[in-house]
Amino acid sequence: MTRRICVATGSRADYGPLRPLLARLREEPEADLRLLVSGGHLVAEQGLTIEAIRRDGHPVDAVVTNVLAGDSPHAMAKSFGVAAAGYADALLGLAPDLLVVLGDRYEALAVAAVAALSRIPVAHIAGGQVTRGAVDDSVRHAITKLANLHFTSTEEFRCRIVQLGEPADRVHLVGSLGLDEVLSRPRPRRAEVLGELGLPDGKPLILVTYHSVTADPADSAAGLAGLTAALDRFPQATIAFTASNVDSGGAEVNRRLREFVERNTDRSALFPSLGQQAYLDLVMSCDLVLGNSSSALIEAPAVQTPTVNIGRRQEGRPRAASVIDCGVDADEIVDAVRQALSPEHERVTATATSPYGDGKAAERIVHHLLREPLDGLLHKEFVDGGVRC
Known part of the structure; x- marks a missing residue:
């Protein structure tokens, strides 16, 4: 008997990791996959990435348009409300046996809440994490309490979810x-990657992803100013920027990055969305991943690319030895970049390992999604008593 599984994606941030899971579910005869697309996927400034989903061969079964104009907290809150109303209609039509969400964005919280109220079991991927520099923590833990099934990246995160009473x-x-x-x-050829993106093969090649620090706007602005000032001090570097997410303050980040590119058209470019394959090719080809994105802590160390992590946004996540943390001041960022590009740190990076697993998460998740008994899954009890892991 097949099990109808709906996977919800609201941005490139969750779709990239979800790609291997979607591919495996498509191959499973016991899985009847339904794909619900919303949020930044439908925004032109984010690259209209719903088309990338379709190019990957995934039919889109339901679409919810919810991103309103503006990136203020008020606009984000209203977008949440619009999303919830749209998800209610979408899930009614899709009628899944199980809903899968990943991460900690407001779209994931909205669809998880609607599913819980609609008595649809929720499976949550990537719970139990802590990112003290963003409002994501409260969203992530809220999804955990709405969810009925949990898939974590590390044992530390698993223990945290158990400690939340699951x-x-x-x-x-x-x-x-x-x-x-x-x-x-396979590791790509650097020249081919740069050629496809229209970038010169300068030294070093720096991949930059900087997101707004939603829990601390002042720190966010300071980090952005420090970042662009620091990059001015590496005039020989080729710099590939990926645009910020649809978050509070994200539009200002993208505006400042565009200004930098306009001053440095011969050596830099801003990409609204590279797509997962081109992005990973750049991660494997570049000399440094710079910014405050989770991918710099998860994917980059796994392929022996050094990382400089700026500011507080990723506070609380485990780090590989290849990750260098720095403050938001330009001098600190410059020093960290120089250290990351040094022969000494190159040797550290070459032996670094990611604390986030072995690259076989999708097959494990599919196993549980298809084998977990649905009877009783909606029933949730808070496990009290100071559980120790």
């Missing part, structure tokens, strides 16, 4: 989906 037998350590694709890809 039954231990419903919390599964699977590793990070983000490693599945990057560890299975």
